[in-house]
Amino acid sequence: MPNHHKYLQRCLELASLGMGYVSPNPMVGAVIVHNDTIIGEGYHQKYGEAHAEVNAVNSVLTKHDNAEELLRESTIYVSLEPCAHYGKTPPCADLIIKHRIPKVVIGCRDPFLQVNGKGIEKLHDAGIEVITGVMEKECLALNRRFFTRVQKQRPYIILKWAQTQDGFFAPDNDSQYWISGLEARKLVHKWRSEEDAVLVGKNTARVDNPQLNVRDWEGRSPKRVLIDRRLELSHDLNLFDQLVETLVFNEIKTDIEGKIKYIALEDFDNYVPQYIMFQLYLQDIQSVIIEGGAATLKSFIETDLWDEARIFAGNKTLGSGIQIPVIKGFNKEKYKIGDDDLEIIYQTKTH
Numbered sequence: 571m572p573n574h575h576k577y578l579q580r581c582l583e584l585a586s587l588g589m590g591y592v593s594p595n596p597m598v599g600a601v602i603v604h605n606d607t608i609i610g611e612g613y614h615q616k617y618g619e620a621h622a623e624v625n626a627v628n629s630v631l632t633k634h635d636n637a638e639e640l641l642r643e644s645t646i647y648v649s650l651e652p653c654a655h656y657g658k659t660p661p662c663a664d665l666i667i668k669h670r671i672p673k674v675v676i677g678c679r680d681p682f683l684q685v686n687g688k689g690i691e692k693l694h695d696a697g698i699e700v701i702t703g704v705m706e707k708e709c710l711a712l713n714r715r716f717f718t719r720v721q722k723q724r725p726y727i728i729l730k731w732a733q734t735q736d737g738f739f740a741p742d743n744d745s746q747y748w749i750s751g752l753e754a755r756k757l758v759h760k761w762r763s764e765e766d767a768v769l770v771g772k773n774t775a776r777v778d779n780p781q782l783n784v785r786d787w788e789g790r791s792p793k794r795v796l797i798d799r800r801l802e803l804s805h806d807l808n809l810f811d812q813l814v815e816t817l818v819f820n821e822i823k824t825d826i827e828g829k830i831k832y833i834a835l836e837d838f839d840n841y842v843p844q845y846i847m848f849q850l851y852l853q854d855i856q857s858v859i860i861e862g863g864a865a866t867l868k869s870f871i872e873t874d875l876w877d878e879a880r881i882f883a884g885n886k887t888l889g890s891g892i893q894i895p896v897i898k899g900f901n902k903e904k905y906k907i908g909d910d911d912l913e914i915i916y917q918t919k920t921h
């Protein structure tokens with residue numbers, strides 16, 4: 571039994587190093603194996619730059635004098651189907667064919683219209699042995715943001731909130747209320763660093779005055795997205811600090827002021843979550859984490875526009891206040907974090 575799993579696992583590890591840097595492209599890792607030994611590896615490191623296979627082949631070429639000979643006896647493992655098109659880079663399938671690598675093991679197909687099986691076909695036609703679907707579930711999960719974008723023309727949507735033991739967000743709409751502590755905050759900053767955008771509604775912007783950036787974690791800050799129908803928010807709020815690109819959805823103007831982009835929606839009474847998500851898609855935003863408030867989260871839940879929910883469940887009780895929404899997700903997982911006396915509940919909709 572060949573070590574397909576072991577090498578694809580390595581591809582996945584390598585691929586995830588690109589997290590936060592390759593969007594809206596997928597994260598991809600590749601490993602080249604000769605006689606059950608890794609002789610080269612690579613991953614897609616930055617949007618617009620070399621694909622995983624190119625970096626893996628180059629690592630063999632720079633490390634071994636007899637590289638071409640070795641490649642002709644090797645297997646290349648790659649977490650996503652090698653591309654077949656001329657994008658910002660030439661087709662990876664051609665590269666594999668050119669170096670006469672005789673065997674390719676692929677994690678999952680690339681649904682991107684210009685690839686979508688054409689990479690596999692090209693390899694087959696060149697007489698290369700192709701094995702597909704090794705660790706497919708894991709490969710699909712890793713690039714769930716990319717697949718959602720390509721297949722649904724919208725970003726991958728993560729809902730995040732904190733709730734009391736008795737199912738409330740906060741005592742009322744106008745008070746800032748902390749359920750989670752330091753450990754949770756660190757985690758939220760990590761989560762933000764992994765997504766392209768973070769979105770809040772008007773009330774959260776006003777009451778919490780969040781910065782929505784990444785401070786307690788190393789990584790880049792996502793774009794900020796704000797819904798402020800009548801542009802009522804004060805520009806003294808942190809979200810208007812011009813430090814990070816911020817999109818403001820409203821019904822009054824489409825305009826750019828420094829890093830603040832105003833985008834007017836024609837009909838603010840209908841389909842607001844859908845329109846906003848489509849606009850984010852057009853702006854190449856591949857994923858968004860929605861951090862509140864209650865009304866905003868509910869509007870996305872009611873329109874069934876979400877893929878994953880990450881809920882901090884505290885042990886405080888409130889007795890009354892703003893109720894949390896009810897969601898029907900799958901794969902409900904719970905675990906404790908740090909010393910916050912807090913549980914995280916993960917739910918996903920599709921996998």
Ligand code: AOF
Nearest residue numbers: 598614621622652653657658659662682
């Ligand atoms: C691969 N290996 O490492 C990645 C692939 O504009 P380009 O040239 O960067 O092409 C982007 C598309 O290529 C992207 O939408 C996806 O279908 C595929 N990404 N393919 O063979 C890689 N990152």
Ligand code: ZN
Nearest residue numbers: 621653661662
């Ligand atoms: Zn490629």
